[in-house]
Amino acid sequence: MNMRIPILKLREVLIVSIQWELDDQTALQFQEDLLKKMHDTSAKGVVIDLTPIDFIDSFIAKVLGDVISMSGLMGAKVVITGIQPAVAITLIELGIRLENVMTALDLENGMDKLQQELEA
Amino acid sequence: MAYRSSVDIHTEWDIVAARQLGRNEAKKIGFGTVDQARITTAISELARNIYLYAGTGKIEIERLNEKGIFGIAIIASDEGPGIADVRKVMEDGFSTSGGLGAGMPGVKRLMDDFRIDTEKGKGTTITAIKWLR
Numbered sequence: 221m222n223m224r225i226p227i228l229k230l231r232e233v234l235i236v237s238i239q240w241e242l243d244d245q246t247a248l249q250f251q252e253d254l255l256k257k258m259h260d261t262s263a264k265g266v267v268i269d270l271t272p273i274d275f276i277d278s279f280i281a282k283v284l285g286d287v288i289s290m291s292g293l294m295g296a297k298v299v300i301t302g303i304q305p306a307v308a309i310t311l312i313e314l315g316i317r318l319e320n321v322m323t324a325l326d327l328e329n330g331m332d333k334l335q336q337e338l339e340a
Numbered sequence: 341m342a343y344r345s346s347v348d349i350h351t352e353w354d355i356v357a358a359r360q361l362g363r364n365e366a367k368k369i370g371f372g373t374v375d376q377a378r379i380t381t382a383i384s385e386l387a388r389n390i391y392l393y394a395g396t397g398k399i400e401i402e403r404l405n406e407k408g409i410f411g412i413a414i415i416a417s418d419e420g421p422g423i424a425d426v427r428k429v430m431e432d433g434f435s436t437s438g439g440l441g442a443g444m445p446g447v448k449r450l451m452d453d454f455r456i457d458t459e460k461g462k463g464t465t466i467t468a469i470k471w472l473r
Contacts, residue, residue, distance in 0.1 A: 309374055
């Protein structure tokens with residue numbers, strides 16, 4: 221009964237908005253779906269928006285970190301946007317550092333950042 | 341008698357159920373969004389540890405009231421293999437499951453009080469408490 225996370229394509233960028241609390245299976249399915257979509261569409265960048273998410277545990281953090289590394293292997297850049305204050309605080313207290321991850325305050329800033337990266 | 345509710349952990353889905361229960365209780369007690377996130381995350385880590393290391397167990401959530409100071413207790417118990425070296429699992433970066441989970445030091449930092457009772461071959465009970473400030 222796991223739900224698939226929709227992945228939208230806009231020009232050469234994939235846009236993902238994670239709207240509900242992720243269970244383990246949905247997170248792993250998303251990882252697979254995103255890489256496949258990236259491959260099928262030859263997308264050069266991805267923005268993952270986490271605005272509605274009110275907590276991230278170590279498992280979800282690992283899946284996110286992995287999907288960013290995997291995307292990098294496939295030649296795409298990923299920007300994470302919309303991390304809430306409570307999420308940022310708990311991730312750091314938990315001891316999780318998403319290092320070398322591009323982030324932006326919101327989707328709009330994330331798109332700008334990705335555009336700059338792709339043009340650079 | 342303090343109010344206590346619980347979720348049995350058998351599958352990955354029960355991890356979701358446990359943290360939803362914890363978040364609802366935290367909200368009812370009056371915790372703000374940051375503490376709700378801390379409590380939810382702590383429950384998720386403890387429930388996943390049960391699922392990974394013991395297979396089954398339970399998460400109990402208790403509302404606390406110590407002389408007018410309110411709080412929440414998470415009691416994670418299992419009858420799994422127990423923890424051989426408690427000092428070692430409290431070191432940052434220690435994991436026997438191949439890097440899954442931030443481990444116990446992370447949960448301890450998220451909460452105010454943290455206690456491990458474990459006996460090899462008998463199981464583990466972890467109690468983590470957050471007080472409402």
